[in-house]
Amino acid sequence: MRRESPHTASEAPVGPEGGAARKAADADAAARDGQDTLPLPPWKGPAILLVDLDAFFASVEQLDHPAWRGKPVIVGGDPDKRGVVSTASYEARPYGVRSAMPSSTAYRLCPHAIWTRGRFDRYREVSNEIMDILRSETPHVQQVSIDEAFLDVSPTAVNREHPVEVARRIQRRVEELGVTCSIGVGTSKTVAKIASDMDKPRGLTVVYPGGERDFLGPLPVRTMSGIGAAAEEKLRSRGIRTLGELADADEGMLLRAFGKNGRVMHVRANGGDDAPVAQDDDVKSVSNEMTFAVDLTARDEVEGAIATIAAKVGRRLRRKGLRGRTISLRMRYDDRSVRSVQRQLAAPSDDELAYTPLLHRMMDELWQPGMPVRLIGVGMAGFEEDEGVQEALFDIAKVAPSEDDVRPSIPDEGKRRGLIEATDLVKDRFGETAVRFGRELRGEGNTTGSAAKNPADYK
Template sequence: MTDRFQHTRFEEPAVGGGLPPLDPWEGPAILLVDLDAFFASVEQLDHPAWRGKPVIVGGDPDKHGVVSTASYEARPFGVRSAMPSSTAKRLCPDAIWTHGHFDRYREMSDAIMGILRAETPHVQQVSIDEAFLDVTPTAVNREHPARVAERIQRRVEEQGVTCSIGVGTSKTIAKIASDMDKPRGLTLVYPGGERDFLAPLPVRTMSGIGAAAEEKLRSRGICTLGQLADADLRMLERVFGKLGRVMHVRANGGDDAPVEQDDEVKSVSNEMTFAHDLTKRQDVEAAIATMAAKVGRRLRRKGLRGRTLALRVKFDDLSVRSVQRQLIEPSDDELAYTPLLYRMIDEVWRPGTPVRLIGVGMSGFEEEGAVQESLFDVTEAAPSTGDVEPVVRDKCKRRGLIEATDLVKNRFGETAVRFGRELRNEENTTGSSSKNPADYK
């Protein structure tokens, strides 16, 4: 094979395997397995009548909803993930809409992650529908990485959905390669072919280069990854700091970030987008209480207590402000930390300002006293004062109340028992949901 990178497509296996003859692979081998239009694919699997038709999983078009996933039949109309549902409805008026069935998606994801872990223990799940694998050939196992990828594709297809896989010498290369030939594609970038593969691609293709970085690069005549690879390193470091060196190394095909065998949860969060913006304090506090309760419930189910509490608010102009506090002691008790959230909201919001989304998160599980990088990209942080009264002052009574409600929910479902404040915004949600990798580990 003369090219050092190659696209191939999963088909029924021919004699001797489904792939053409392969050059030997020498060096690291990283796979990125990306489930194709995952939520929509599961819906089509579970609803045979929807197969071959445009399916959109997301929030209501008339309630500030966003698209979580669009099937490949919907994409020719211009529908994309994270697009406002109202726009998607205009582009594809005949699409089938569903808010989604996230327990079902988790069930399917768990089954597929089991397939990946059967291939290698070196698996790093990065979201509900993506995972890196290290399948570097060893002295004991010389199997070609492409053969491993082909087998994974077949086993995933047996579950009723498909995946696209990128194979390269690093996570950066594998990630970009996985996006090159969707759906059901398999793209190989052989050792030594990284520069040629990356060179013609736009700089925005690389993870970590957002709109602001792209504009700074373009203003300096750098539009492709090849131009980035040839750029002056000192200039990049002057403009971007440490990120400049990382960008330069990756554009040249390097990246030694390992596939982390780390199933440890780094954060637990939940957020809600509202069909109608909130402007009154009682409505905002009710939404905070609802999100805080969901986070507390997840923490207890995972056996986790965190020290770093985060609050995120998105306004009607789509601007976002966030704040975090370090708790005096680790907590999984929303009755204790919800009043602190009420105080935190005053730092980023004033009554009357329309609020589109509220999110609550907890992190800081590893080291007591450490404020970890926030799941909400928080720009403001300070220790809590410790003078905030919990909803129920007596700790034993508070714990008893939480344990009792958990028992009822475990037996009868999450909506079996709720505080009155949790019902205030019940009819004011969009049905949208976002992927939170931490909640799938």
């Protein structure tokens, strides 16, 4: 394993071939001095990169606001409206500010920080530029959020370039745009992901083939994606605290304790990974959700919120050239309980003017006047021809047949299409808030201003 950055090497590699590892460290140092004379150790087998943009939202704000550079910047919802921190700049992190922290807590920790609710069109624009860079390096790119992507850069008979050289070039190209990234390089997605978190910001951590066990062994089990607090406690009760101990554990015991996930955990702890780098165009669902600063209790408020979210989903479907058959509605209440419902449409759709009246009918199965609603989500799935295996977007409260009696507010499909295309053109030119229907304005100002990093929400 090696941790390096564009400027300093913080640790020599650890792996089965110490001499080759030392030579790699020397080669990195020479490269930083402008003397690419020493070769990197050969790479045999799969090579996966995880590119993670450093404090991405805050970095874009500092890029666009030079006066904010070097100062603590927090992108997130309002501290007095149930807001959540989306991103904190590295200058804010020494104060204890972290992503997903309640904004009220972040404000107490760092009251002098610069706060912004964010400009998500701008973040999507920069993210798309960076994803274009990644796709120019390899067609095997899986974007997992607005600021993260896996790449498969495994050497082949045709492409013999060393994966570390690819990673270095990506860092240089991203930095030319005015933001930075940290990259993990390994033989699997699990190793690359963990490596990318080891040295931030502007870090490059490399785990050579054969060095996976040395790298993963000492790390706590929670370091691995997919192991949460409950799984950690169950593992601890069996004397398993590190990934090395998990790798050495009896697979049969893990299967009994965790089912099929036990095998996945065991394989990953040993440096393997069953999951390939999936192509970006394999979209399973498109969804959007909104959290409210003040709970919704009136019908017109709930209907207006559903219409607003449905419009965002429709616009994203059209951007992707997708039409779905399975529409879903999700609600979270003031007691934090969640219920959902879905319907099968008579025909695939990307037309929110057609499916919003159906969502309003579905609402009656989840909500009654006076019930406080904290969050609403709308999703569309069912893009595959074989819908028999399509997974639901949410935990399903009830699945009912389609209701052909729910008519769109504008029955003429041609008129609906013309109206949608016209509003899309205006939004493309002037921004997402340039044109909205009256029902979408009812809840304006009643959101927390927080944002998720689901890639589907930014494409």
